[in-house]
Amino acid sequence: MSFDSDYLWLEGDFVPFEDAKVHFLTSSLHYGTGIFEGIRSYTTPNGPAVFRLKDHIDRFFKSAKILGYRDLPYSKETIVEACLELIRRNGFEECYIRPLIYIKGGGWNLVVDDVEVEMGIAAWKWGNYLGEDALKYGIRANIATNSRLHPNITMTKGKIAGNYVNSVLAKTESLRAGFDEAILLDPSGTVAEGTGENIFVVEDGVIYTPPREMILEGLTRDSIIAIAHDIGYTVKEEKISRDQLYIADEVFVTGTAAEVVALSEIDHRSIGDGTMGPICAKLQKIYHEAVRGRLDGYSRWLDYVHDNQSTIQKGT
Ligand SMILES: Cc1ncc(COP(=O)(O)O)c(C=O)c1O
Numbered sequence: 001m002s003f004d005s006d007y008l009w010l011e012g013d014f015v016p017f018e019d020a021k022v023h024f025l026t027s028s029l030h031y032g033t034g035i036f037e038g039i040r041s042y043t044t045p046n047g048p049a050v051f052r053l054k055d056h057i058d059r060f061f062k063s064a065k066i067l068g069y070r071d072l073p074y075s076k077e078t079i080v081e082a083c084l085e086l087i088r089r090n091g092f093e094e095c096y097i098r099p100l101i102y103i104k105g106g107g108w109n110l111v112v113d114d115v116e117v118e119m120g121i122a123a124w125k126w127g128n129y130l131g132e133d134a135l136k137y138g139i140r141a142n143i144a145t146n147s148r149l150h151p152n153i154t155m156t157k158g159k160i161a162g163n164y165v166n167s168v169l170a171k172t173e174s175l176r177a178g179f180d181e182a183i184l185l186d187p188s189g190t191v192a193e194g195t196g197e198n199i200f201v202v203e204d205g206v207i208y209t210p211p212r213e214m215i216l217e218g219l220t221r222d223s224i225i226a227i228a229h230d231i232g233y234t235v236k237e238e239k240i241s242r243d244q245l246y247i248a249d250e251v252f253v254t255g256t257a258a259e260v261v262a263l264s265e266i267d268h269r270s271i272g273d274g275t276m277g278p279i280c281a282k283l284q285k286i287y288h289e290a291v292r293g294r295l296d297g298y299s300r301w302l303d304y305v306h307d308n309q310s311t312i313q314k315g316t
Helices: 027-030 055-068 076-090 132-137 161-176 219-230 242-247 280-290 296-299
Strands: 006-010 012-014 040-042 045-050 094-107 116-124 139-143 179-184 191-194 198-203 204-210 235-237 249-253 259-264 302-304
Touching: 012 076, 027 094, 027 249, 040 280, 045 076, 055 076, 055 094, 055 219, 076 094, 076 116, 132 259, 139 161, 139 280, 161 179, 179 259, 191 198, 191 242, 198 219, 198 242, 198 280, 219 235, 219 259, 219 280, 219 296, 235 259, 242 259, 249 280, 259 280, 280 296, 296 302
Parallel strands: 139 179, 139 259, 204 235
Antiparallel strands: 006 012, 006 116, 040 045, 040 094, 045 302, 094 116, 179 191, 198 204, 198 249, 249 259
16 A cells, blocks of 8 residues: 655654654554544535544544553644644645554553653545445455454453454455455454444344444444434444344445445345445435535534644644
8 A cells, every 4th residue: 555645743743754754662563552543534615624533533532541541742632733734734635644642662561651652643545445346336244253352351442553453353364265344243242343344234224233332432333323313214222143234134334444335245145135225325425425515414523624724833
């Protein structure tokens, strides 16, 4: 994957892409103590806008709290501004934004106390993570042989770098087996989520999604629940079994990177008629219009990049 990006924001300054380096002896690289977010900016009729930026930065701080970080070097407001200014400096319209906190100094005694904490933000042009065909036709998924995390093992609600080994195991297995994505069951055996997406099931016109306790609470999940309510659907947060997936009318996954994507097949069983179902299609369409500022009802979710020009003047 090549990155189409001229600048990053690193440790308080804007730096050219090729100068954004951290040292090999950065303990977060060794122990997975990084904290990150994944955010998207979209083209709207009023210029680029970032979708749910402040909600993502709130979750960023919650993830850091879950791992036990106490003092972060930048405020939420500074990070929000840095994200917007980074998009401006790169001249982007649609892009993916990746803030990451890491331990720059210390951390070799396996704690997050008495360490030097730093962070960076990258932004680059990145189309749909699962591909344009995935958006149109859906994807083929399998149930992973490894379980999703448990809150008493490593917490499920934090976007903590080390947690993603769990996703890497499942996704690698899935692609090697010829599928496009893996669905993970929680340690008790009910459906949790995808490797980087939440999951929804449609049965007799009602939309179901696993309850919050075992999953990363996706902002796309939250947006889709809100949109579904707005257009009159009932959404129930309930435990879902593996075989409920097989016989559902529709199954789809949601995430910032993947957006809204139907599962056309799971473990070699076609879902519904084996293509994107009507409820997924409706929600996907509204989501794509909402993130691009074409629906007044969802403007609260957008931060326009060229409003409130940055007060951050440090660096290049
Ligand atoms: C494990 C996992 N679940 C769900 C999601 C979806 O979250 P969001 O919609 O906030 O991107 C992600 C992506 O961040 C994820 O990594």
